[in-house]
Amino acid sequence: MAADSQILVVEDEDAVRELIVTTLEGAGYQVLPAADAEQAQRLLGDNLPGLVLLDWMLPGMNGLEFTRWLKRDDGLRELPVIMLTARGDEANKVQGLEAGVDDYVTKPFSTRELLARIKAVMRRSGTDAAELVRIDQGLQIDMTQHRVSANEQVVNVGPTEFRLLHFFMTHPERVYSRSQLLDQVWGRNVYIEERTVDVHIRRLRKALEPFGFDELVQTVRGVGYRFSSQA
Ligand code: CA
Numbered sequence: 001m002a003a004d005s006q007i008l009v010v011e012d013e014d015a016v017r018e019l020i021v022t023t024l025e026g027a028g029y030q031v032l033p034a035a036d037a038e039q040a041q042r043l044l045g046d047n048l049p050g051l052v053l054l055d056w057m058l059p060g061m062n063g064l065e066f067t068r069w070l071k072r073d074d075g076l077r078e079l080p081v082i083m084l085t086a087r088g089d090e091a092n093k094v095q096g097l098e099a100g101v102d103d104y105v106t107k108p109f110s111t112r113e114l115l116a117r118i119k120a121v122m123r124r125s126g127t128d129a130a131e132l133v134r135i136d137q138g139l140q141i142d143m144t145q146h147r148v149s150a151n152e153q154v155v156n157v158g159p160t161e162f163r164l165l166h167f168f169m170t171h172p173e174r175v176y177s178r179s180q181l182l183d184q185v186w187g188r189n190v191y192i193e194e195r196t197v198d199v200h201i202r203r204l205r206k207a208l209e210p211f212g213f214d215e216l217v218q219t220v221r222g223v224g225y226r227f228s229s230q231a
Contacts, residue, residue: 005029005030005049005050005051005122005146006029006030006031006032006047006048006049006050007024007029007030007031007032007049007050007051007052007053007118008031008032008034008040008043008044008047008049008051008052008053009021009024009031009032009033009034009053010034010035010036010037010039010040010052010053010054010055010058010063010066011033011034011035011053011054011055011058011084012035012036012055012057012058012059013055014035016055016107017033017035019111020053020114021033023111023114023115024115024118027115029118032047032049036058036059036060036061037058037060037061037062037063037065037066037069038060038061040052040054040066041066041069044076044187045187046186046187047187048075048076048079048163048166049079050079050080050122050143050146051079051080051081051082051118051121051122051125052070052079052080052081052082053082053084053118054066054067054081054082054083054084055083055084056083056084056085056086056092056096057086063083063084063096064092064095064096064099067081067083067096067099067100067101068099068100070100071099071100074171074184075167075184075185077100078125078170080102080121080122080124080125081100081101081102082101082102082103082104082105082117082118082121083096083101083103083104083105084104084105084106084107084109085104085105085106085107086106086107087106087107102121102124102125103117103120103121105117125143138150138151138211138213139169139208139211139213139216141162141165141166141169143166146162148162148165148207150208150210150211150213151211153211155207155208155211156207157203157204157207158203160185160186160200160203161200161203161204161207163185164181164185164200164201164204165204167181167184167185168216168217168225168227169227171184171227172227172228172229173226173227173228173230174226175220175223175224175225175226176224176225176226177223177224178194178195178197178198178224178225179194180224181197181224181225182194182196182197197225201217201219201225204217205217216228216229
């Protein structure tokens with residue numbers, strides 16, 4: 001289950017970051033390492049991880065500011081955040097919780113504790129996300145397992161179609177232009193032609209077609225696309 005999960009690790013101390021990367025990879029996670037918030041922002045332009053493990057004290061934008069930045073972004077605000085703090089930062093923890101931090105791990109930590117916290121946060125947010133993205137009682141995305149199901153059968157979709165469907169299901173009944181979809185699903189720093197969107201829309205419809213859910217992905221002529229259960 002964890003093998004599909006990607007974790008963004010933001011930590012400026014090389015030795016600590018490397019230790020975390022090794023630990024997480026050993027537990028079957030895919031890791032995106034970043035040495036500061038700016039690098040993490042660039043990585044989020046191309047990737048949608050399942051969780052962010054974030055050091056509080058970073059050069060430049062600190063962990064708290066980075067969390068606030070995440071929560072202001074429609075496409076990223078549901079990303080769970082675990083903050084790494086030093087002992088004695090208890091007073092700051094409230095600030096972090098208010099900003100949307102899901103949990104804390106205090107340094108120095110054992111790898112066992114770290115993995116247990118990650119699992120717990122992923123389980124909690126996975127349940128929330130699964131509930132959030134159920135539509136028509138038949139189509140469902142499970143963020144924890146990175147799986148789409150239709151009428152309880154697995155729908156095979158590629159990673160881009162998965163992100164596209166997740167975006168549609170969390171933003172239904174609204175029309176998005178191709179360039180808005182590129183920004184939201186592919187990321188702001190990616191330069192791809194707008195017709196790439198059409199290719200992935202076609203693939204997504206094809207994957208949903210056997211279950212009759214392809215009609216939820218609607219073309220709005222001259223504007224873009226909408227995900228809607230109303231014809
Ligand atoms: Ca640090």
